[in-house]
Amino acid sequence: MTSQRPIVKAVVPVAGLGTRFLPATKATPKEMLPVVDKPAIQYVVEEAQAAGIIDLLFVTGRNKDALENHFDRAPNLEHALLDKGATALHDELMRIAELAHIHYVRQGNPLGLGHAVSMAKSHVGDSPFVVMLGDDLIDSRTPILPAMIEAYEKHGGSILALMEVPESEIHLYGCAAVEPTDNPDVVRVTGLIEKPHISEAPSNLAVIGRYLLQPEIFDVLAEQEPGRGGEIQLTDALAKLAEAPELAGGVHAVIFRGRRYDTGDKLSYLKSVFQVALDREDVGPDLRAWITSYLAGNV
Ligand code: G1P
Numbered sequence: 001m002t003s004q005r006p007i008v009k010a011v012v013p014v015a016g017l018g019t020r021f022l023p024a025t026k027a028t029p030k031e032m033l034p035v036v037d038k039p040a041i042q043y044v045v046e047e048a049q050a051a052g053i054i055d056l057l058f059v060t061g062r063n064k065d066a067l068e069n070h071f072d073r074a075p076n077l078e079h080a081l082l083d084k085g086a087t088a089l090h091d092e093l094m095r096i097a098e099l100a101h102i103h104y105v106r107q108g109n110p111l112g113l114g115h116a117v118s119m120a121k122s123h124v125g126d127s128p129f130v131v132m133l134g135d136d137l138i139d140s141r142t143p144i145l146p147a148m149i150e151a152y153e154k155h156g157g158s159i160l161a162l163m164e165v166p167e168s169e170i171h172l173y174g175c176a177a178v179e180p181t182d183n184p185d186v187v188r189v190t191g192l193i194e195k196p197h198i199s200e201a202p203s204n205l206a207v208i209g210r211y212l213l214q215p216e217i218f219d220v221l222a223e224q225e226p227g228r229g230g231e232i233q234l235t236d237a238l239a240k241l242a243e244a245p246e247l248a249g250g251v252h253a254v255i256f257r258g259r260r261y262d263t264g265d266k267l268s269y270l271k272s273v274f275q276v277a278l279d280r281e282d283v284g285p286d287l288r289a290w291i292t293s294y295l296a297g298n299v
Contacts, residue, residue, distance in 0.1 A: 004153050007212065008055055009129040010048045013116035014041065015061035015107040020265050031134045032066050033269065036277050039070060040263045043137045045099050051145035053130065054100040057123045059107050059116045068104065073097045112231025117213070118221040126215050128152070131234070133209025135264035137272065142258020148212045151186050157249025158241055159212040160189060162205040163256045171195055174207030174235035176253060189242045189251040194228040194235035207235060208256060216248035217241070 018030030025033075031041035048056060058067060074093060081090040105119050117131055130145065138144050148159045162176055177191035191202060211234070220237040227233040242251040261272035274291075278284045293299050 004156060005127055007053060007128055007130055007149055007152070009057065009124055009127065010053045010055070011057045011059065011117060011120040011124065011129055011131045012041075012044060012134060013059045013107075013113060013131070014064060014067060014134055015059055015110050015116055017061075017110070021269075027063065029064050029066055030263075032070065033263065035137065035261070035263065035273055036280060036283070040137060041067060041134050042070070042096065042099075043140075044132050044134050045071065045102075047138055047140065047143065047145065048130075048132060049099050050140060050143060051149070053145070055103070056100045057103045057105060057120050059119050060104050061107050061110060068102075071097060071099065071102050112226070112229070112233055114221050114224055114232035114234040114237050117234055118218060118232070121215075121218045124215060124218075128212060128214050131209075131211040131213060135262060136209035137261040137263060138210070138256075139259035139261070142256075144208075144210050144254065144256050144258065147185070147254045148210060151252055151254050152212050155181075155186070155250070155252045157245070158214055158217070158238060158251045160238070160251060160253040161208045161210040161256045162187070162253045163208050163260065164204055165206040167198055167201070167204055170201045170204055170206060171197060172206075174233075174238075175201045175203060176205045176207060177202035178205060178253065181252070185255050185257075187253050187255065189238075189253050192235050192239040192242055192251075194233045205253075205255070208260060211238075214241075214248045220247075 014029065014031050016030060018025030021030050021033065032039040035043065045056065060067065078090055078093060103123060105123065107116050107119050144161050148161060152159045165173065172195065174192055174194050175196050176189045178187035178189055181188055193200065217237055220240050221232065224232050224237050227236045238251060241248050261275060262268035263272050277287050
C-alpha cells in the first residue's frame with residue numbers, strides 16, 4: 001500500500017486559439033480536429049479514464065462549445081440513431097457521454113500554460129493532480145500515466161514525462177537536466193528550461209504533455225513572472241520546484257519510450273492521422289495498399 005494521496009483529478013488546458021490550423025479552427029476548436037473518426041480530445045479523455053481518472057477539468061476559452069457538446073448527451077441524435085437501427089453508433093455516443101465527469105472553467109485571458117493550470121486551483125483543492133495536454137496523444141498500447149503514478153508512489157513530489165528527441169528539435173519543448181535513479185526509466189529532475197536554444201539545452205530529454213503535480217504548484221504559479229514568449233510558463237514554475245525539493249518534494253520524471261502522436265502542428269498532425277489510421281483494422285490495410293500504390297505513381 002502506498003502512503004501517497006491518490007490521483008483522482010485531471011486538468012486539461014483547451015483554451016488555445018489553434019492559430020496553426022486556421023482557417024480550420026476559425027469556428028471549430030483544434031481539439032475537435034479528427035484523428036481518423038474521433039476528435040483528438042477524446043483520445044485524451046479515454047487515456048485518463050483508462051488510468052482510473054474520471055474527474056476532468058477543461059480549462060476552456062471562447063468558441064469551445066463543441067467540446068462541451070461532444071462529451072454531453074445528445075437526445076435528438078440518440079433517438080434518430082435508434083430509429084434507424086444504428087444501435088452500435090448509438091451505444092458509442094452513450095459511451096462517450098459517460099466517459100468522465102467533465103467540469104469547465106474559462107481562462108478568459110490566455111496568458112500561457114502556467115496560467116491555464118493556475119485556473120484549476122479551486123477545483124483541484126489540496127490534492128495532487130495530473131495535467132494532460134491535448135496536443136500530445138499517447139498510444140493506448142503504451143500508456144504513460146500508470147508509470148507516472150507508480151513513480152509518484154515511490155518518490156512523492158511532482159512527476160514529469162520525458163522523451164528523447166533529436167537535438168535539432170529540443171527548442172520546441174521544455175528540456176530537463178536530470179540525474180539517474182536506481183530505475184533506468186525514472187530520473188531525478190534537477191533543472192528545467194522552456195524551449196532552450198540547442199546551445200543551452202542541458203540534455204535531449206523533452207517534456208511531453210503529461211504532468212503529475214502537487215497543489216503547491218499553485219503558489220509558485222501565482223508568483224511566476226512571464227517567461228518564454230511573454231507567457232506564464234508551467235516549465236518555469238516546475239524549475240523552481242526542481243531546484244528546491246524542500247518546497248514540494250522535488251521533481252522526478254518517467255522516460256517515455258512508447259508511441260506518442262503530436263497533433264500540435266500541421267505536418268505532425270497529418271503524420272499522426274496516418275499512423276493511427278494505418279494501425280486500424282477497419283481502414284489500415286486498404287490505406288496501406290493505396291499509399292504504396294500512390295507513391296509508386298499508380299493512382
Ligand atoms: C508545452 C510546454 C512544453 C512542453 C510541450 C509538450 O509547449 O510549454 O514545455 O514540452 O507543451 O508538448 P507547447 O507545445 O504548448 O508550446
